[in-house]
Amino acid sequence: MSYLELAGLQKRYRDSVAVDDVALSVEKGEAVALLGPSGCGKTTTLRMLAGLIDPDAGSIRLDGAEITRQPAHKRNMGYVFQSYALFPHLNVARNVGFGLEERRVPRAETSRRVDEALGMVRLAGLEGRRPRELSGGQQQRVALARALVIRPSVLLLDESLSNLDAKLRDAMRHEIRDIQRSLGITTLFVTHDQVEALTMCDRIAVMKRGRIEQIGTPEDIYERPATRFVADFVGRANVLPAMRDGAGAVSVWGVPLPAKAPAGGDVDVFVRPQRIRLAATGEPAGEGMVRLTGRVLRSVFVGDHVEIIVEGAGGQLSVEMQSGTKPPADGTEVAVLWQAGDTLLFPREAA
Ligand SMILES: Nc1ncnc2c1ncn2[C@@H]1O[C@H](COP(=O)(O)OP(=O)(O)O)[C@@H](O)[C@H]1O
Ligand SMILES: [Mg+2]
The missing domain is CATH 2.40.50.140 (Nucleic acid-binding proteins)
Structure with missing residues (x-):
């Protein structure tokens, strides 16, 4: 059994099926990309994993335990939202430390771990700034530090590079991948960008209309696409x-x-x-x-x-x-x- 197991996961909205029978196994320390066009169910899948929405059917198992109905805060997953969702009135240090305060981690330890997380994302020295005093790339790093500081069981990233300009996005891809590897942190990230998927993960799950079309290594997906959709979506x-x-x-x-x-x-x-x-x-x-x-x-x-x-x-x-x-x-x-x-x-x- 893998570290993280999704089976038969389904979510319907009134007039449509957003996620339809999704199954995925992720090993500990592995980075998997959910890749697919807008509206194919990537965010919905990620939110079910995080416990932010309830699936209609299926199960989620983490480290051997069934967590399908467990509330979000008990899953200890780090979520980086597409829009970063930083608290505008809190400075960088308090944004990053928020999850630790919530968990009532003692102040000295919070401060040490915030420093450590800010060092990891190369933001040391900016602790006192407010989000509006930061560039898009710096805000993105704060959001990442805030997710990492809780030492999450799983790191979830939702299109978190899509608001950055091309050059910065490229640099951040490598940075996030390096951090992910060096911490050995199990990661699922969602993207509609094939280059991001190909460069940032161990395996890619290509999604279409709520279903996974193919799961494989970047090489598999690119060289041996299983369907026309995958061949067309990934690469020219x-x-x-x-x-x-x-x-x-x-x-x-x-x-x-x-x-x-x-x-x-x-x-x-x-x-x-x-x-x-x-x-x-x-x-x-x-x-x-x-x-x-x-x-x-x-x-x-x-x-x-x-x-x-x-x-x-x-x-x-x-x-x-x-x-x-x-x-x-x-x-x-x-x-x-x-x-x-x-x-x-x-x-x-x-x-
Ligand atoms: N709260 C909601 N109510 C109704 N439909 C929704 C809701 N959230 C998502 N959907 C629909 O479910 C489908 C999948 O959405 P989403 O998971 O956000 O796709 P993606 O992240 O791949 O762009 C879309 O058709 C979307 O319109
Ligand atoms: Mg989305």
Whole structure:
């Protein structure tokens, strides 16, 4: 049995099911991301874990004990809200120490642990400031320190980096991950940002409409997405509508693929843009390669790479080239090549 176990967790609101039969096991010290689009039930799941809302069905077990109906304050979970939810009238030290005061921890120990937590998030020296006298990043750190100071059984973070600008967000990702690892603290964090999920956790649970679609390591999720939804949501992907014949043979843009379609109806072909190579139209496919032809529609410089849109018989696809290489001029006839093994086939599904 894992340290934290969710089973059959469900929450309905009047007209909808927010969380539907969610099961998840988290090991002690592990960091797991709940990743999915807005409205898929991430926050609701986190709030049920924290004891802030009651599930309609299912169970939550922590360290072997059933806690499904236990009040929030007895679970000792640290919760960092999306909006930080700092007390505006209290200074930094009292914000951070709040959970300890509530637990009637003696003053000297509170003060020592507040100092320790502020040191961890690199805010030493700002104890006397009010939240409004802090930057967004500093407020975020106060919220994190306030969650850590109680030495929580589980740390819960809800989109807690989404209010920061891109550069700071990137720095905070690493900082939070370092703190999480060095304390060995079991962490669940919620995000709609795939980069955040890929970089900050040991495993990702991808959610869609209240359900978990796939659970796996970042590599699993990125390299071996189980569904079209996961492939599309995590990382950039080309989705090419494919034709299939009665025997299950698949072709895309009129070119047969060395792959069999899953049984059933229509399929889509997925291939990551960075797995595709542009070549001269004369270049043959080679063993185990897929080769389509088209025309360069346009190239877009994106900084770390150049995106090239190629138009062919069956639509468009996007190819990523390293920046520094000169893209072919618009209108150039090109071949696009990729390893057949980099192709993913999924049954077509409603978006
Ligand atoms: N208190 C509520 N009353 C009614 N519907 C709610 C309530 N809270 C959330 N929902 C609905 O439940 C679904 C999941 O919400 P939420 O867990 O906040 O999603 P996420 O955090 O993934 O964006 C959404 O459709 C949302 O509108
Ligand atoms: Mg949310």
